[in-house]
Amino acid sequence: MARIVMKFGGATLASSAHIFEVAKKAIHEKEKGHDVVIVTAAMASSANELTKMARDLSDEASKRELDVLRSTSSQLSSALVAIALQEEGYNAVSLTGWQAGVQTDAMYVNARIDYVDVSRLEEHLAQKQIVVVAGEQGIDHLQNITTLGKGGAETAAVAIAAALDAERVDIFTNVDGVYTADPNHVNGAQKLKEISYNEMLELSNLGTHILHPRAVELAKKFQIPVIIRSNEIDTVGTLLKEEVEMEKNLIVRGVAYESDVIRLTVGYDAYSDASLADIFTVLANHRINVDIIVQAIIDGLKPTVSFTILKEEFAEALRVLEESKLSLGFSFADFEVGLAKVSIIGSGMASNPGVAARMFDRLRHEDIPVKMVSTSEIKVSVVVPQDDMIHAANALHAEFNLEQALYM
Known part of the structure; x- marks a missing residue:
C-alpha cells in the first residue's frame, strides 16, 4: 500500500471551513487505498497572538520557553484536522512532533532534524488511521521541545516521508505550482510542469518562497518526489524530482x-x-x-x-x-x-x-x-x-x- 505525506500551510488552516477542505483532500487519498500522514503548520492567528503575549511579558524570554510556546500552534491545527476527519467518519489521530518521533539537535528556534523514529507512526498506520502530525517541531536528546524555524513543516513532512519510504509528498499552498517567475509581478510568467531538485534548491535560496531549501535538500538526498499544488483549486501542480524534461531546450528556466x-x-x-x-x-x-x-x-x-x-x-x-x-x-x-x-x-x-x-x-x-x-x-x-x-x-x-x- 502506497504511503502519501500531505503538508498543509498556515493559510490552508485559517478557519473551520478551510480545515474541512483539508480533511476532504486527505479522505480522497485514503479512499484510493493509500496510507495517509498529514503534517500541519502553525495556525498563523494563534502563533502571532502567542508571540505577542510573550513579548508583552518579557523582552528576554528564553528560547527554550519560546519553543514550548510556539510548538502549541501547530498542535492546535493538527488536533483540529484530526477532529474534522473524525467528524467525517474516519479514524484519525493527532501527534505532536515528539510523539511522531522527530528527533532534533538542541538549537532552539532553528533546530535541525537528526532522524525520525517512525515506530509509533507505523503502529497507527497499521491500525488504518490517518495520522496528523504537528509540524515545525521535535524533541532533542534531553527531551526538550524544539522548533524547526522557517520551513519547518515542509522539512518535517519530507523527513517523515523519507523515514516511512513514502511514495511522495504533496505540499498544499496558496499557489498552484512553481512558475518561471512571480506571476504577480513578472509579465508572461508560466507554470512549470516539472522542476529538478537542483533548480528548485536554487530558486528557494534565491527568493522563491514556495518551498524551503531545507525541505528541497532532504527531498534530493532521499529522492522523494514532491508535488507543489494549490489548496484552493484542483489543478495539476509542479512535480519536483531528479531529472526533468527540458521544455523547448530552455537554458534559463526561472x-x-x-x-x-x-x-x-x-x-x-x-x-x-x-x-x-x-x-x-x-x-x-x-x-x-x-x-x-x-x-x-x-x-x-x-x-x-x-x-x-x-x-x-x-x-x-x-x-x-x-x-x-x-x-x-x-x-x-x-x-x-x-x-x-x-x-x-x-x-x-x-x-x-x-x-x-x-x-x-x-x-x-x-x-x-x-x-x-x-x-x-x-x-x-x-x-x-x-x-x-x-x-x-x-x-x-x-x-x-x-x-x-x-x-x-
Whole structure:
C-alpha cells in the first residue's frame, strides 16, 4: 500500500471551513487505498497572538520557553484536522512532533532534524488511521521541545516521508505550482510542469518562497518526489524530482528575486589580520546565513570583505560581529541597505557559456547597476538597487524568452 505525506500551510488552516477542505483532500487519498500522514503548520492567528503575549511579558524570554510556546500552534491545527476527519467518519489521530518521533539537535528556534523514529507512526498506520502530525517541531536528546524555524513543516513532512519510504509528498499552498517567475509581478510568467531538485534548491535560496531549501535538500538526498499544488483549486501542480524534461531546450528556466538584502563590509588594517574562515565560522555558529561574498585586497588600501545577508538577520549579525570584534581582528564594519538580489536559474546554463554576459548586457541596456555578482553552474545572481528589482526581473524574463514557453 502506497504511503502519501500531505503538508498543509498556515493559510490552508485559517478557519473551520478551510480545515474541512483539508480533511476532504486527505479522505480522497485514503479512499484510493493509500496510507495517509498529514503534517500541519502553525495556525498563523494563534502563533502571532502567542508571540505577542510573550513579548508583552518579557523582552528576554528564553528560547527554550519560546519553543514550548510556539510548538502549541501547530498542535492546535493538527488536533483540529484530526477532529474534522473524525467528524467525517474516519479514524484519525493527532501527534505532536515528539510523539511522531522527530528527533532534533538542541538549537532552539532553528533546530535541525537528526532522524525520525517512525515506530509509533507505523503502529497507527497499521491500525488504518490517518495520522496528523504537528509540524515545525521535535524533541532533542534531553527531551526538550524544539522548533524547526522557517520551513519547518515542509522539512518535517519530507523527513517523515523519507523515514516511512513514502511514495511522495504533496505540499498544499496558496499557489498552484512553481512558475518561471512571480506571476504577480513578472509579465508572461508560466507554470512549470516539472522542476529538478537542483533548480528548485536554487530558486528557494534565491527568493522563491514556495518551498524551503531545507525541505528541497532532504527531498534530493532521499529522492522523494514532491508535488507543489494549490489548496484552493484542483489543478495539476509542479512535480519536483531528479531529472526533468527540458521544455523547448530552455537554458534559463526561472527568474527569482529577493528584497531587503543588506551588504555588510568588514575592514582590516592589514591582510595578516583578515581570516575569512574565522569570520564566517562565527556567523555560521549562530546560524546566520551569508550569501554573496566579495573580498578586496588592493595595494595601498585596507583589505575588506563584503557579504550579503537578509534584513531579518541584520541585527543578530551586527551583535555577533561586535561581540567577536577582538577575536576576529577587524577594524571597522559598515553596511548598505536598499538592495535586492535578482537571479536567473537553469540546468542548461552549465553547458551553455555566455549566459552571464547576456544577463549583464541586458541589465546595462536597462541602466540597472550591478553591485555584486555570484555564480554557480546553474545560476547567476546580481545585487542591484531595490528600486530596480522588479524592472530587472521583467527584463531578464523577457531576455531569455521565458514568456514564450508553453508549460501547461
